Amino acid sequence: MSLLSKKAVVLLLAAVAGLGAINAQAAKAKEKAATEKVSMLGGKFTFVLPKGFVADPLPASPSGAVGTMYTNEATKTVVITAENRIPEGVNVKDNDGEFLDASVSRFIEDQSKALPDFNKLSEKSLTRKGTGLGVRQVDSTATQGGGQTLNTTLLAGSGTKMALVQVISRASDKKGHDALVTTLLKD
Numbered sequence: 322m323s324l325l326s327k328k329a330v331v332l333l334l335a336a337v338a339g340l341g342a343i344n345a346q347a348a349k350a351k352e353k354a355a356t357e358k359v360s361m362l363g364g365k366f367t368f369v370l371p372k373g374f375v376a377d378p379l380p381a382s383p384s385g386a387v388g389t390m391y392t393n394e395a396t397k398t399v400v401i402t403a404e405n406r407i408p409e410g411v412n413v414k415d416n417d418g419e420f421l422d423a424s425v426s427r428f429i430e431d432q433s434k435a436l437p438d439f440n441k442l443s444e445k446s447l448t449r450k451g452t453g454l455g456v457r458q459v460d461s462t463a464t465q466g467g468g469q470t471l472n473t474t475l476l477a478g479s480g481t482k483m484a485l486v487q488v489i490s491r492a493s494d495k496k497g498h499d500a501l502v503t504t505l506l507k508d
Contacts, residue, residue, distance in 0.1 A: 358370075365479050368505040377389065377390045400487070401487045404485075412481050438462075444457065445458040447506065459476070488505065
């Protein structure tokens with residue numbers, strides 16, 4: 322093989338490798354740009370995250386809880402979803418007020434212990450129109466990740482499973498935070 326041929330082959334391989342890298346970058350950008358559909362509790366609690374969120378599976382907990390953390394670098398927003406079996410084999414209705422009230426009380430107690438400046442702002446009871454699933458919403462503030470944050474936590478249960486969705490935003494982005502929560506609660 323002549324020197325010219327070897328150079329041509331090296332250039333061709335470099336060009337192909339370069340195209341592969343460009344395609345990989347384009348696929349990654351498309352992945353970040355795509356919306357993310359989240360489905361929990363056997364499809365009874367679903368929502369679509371807007372473009373810009375990147376999913377990162379969380380390690381399973383010792384109790385068997387599984388979840389995903391979605392981050393949006395541009396807005397500095399985090400959405401955490403987790404689903405777990407209800408302890409002691411409890412089976413709840415889709416809108417079980419007693420279960421939801423107890424879950425919210427326990428959540429607020431745990432957050433107060435974990436975050437010294439946890440401040441509950443409001444609590445709401447909601448029912449998803451399409452499924453009749455009862456959801457409790459707790460809005461709060463706390464210092465997390467070195468700064469003041471807005472937090473909205475959504476709790477629901479159905480059958481032997483419970484779900485938690487937590488939206489964490491910078492305190493300075495109340496408008497964006499509220500818009501995201503509204504998007505997640507759309508039926």
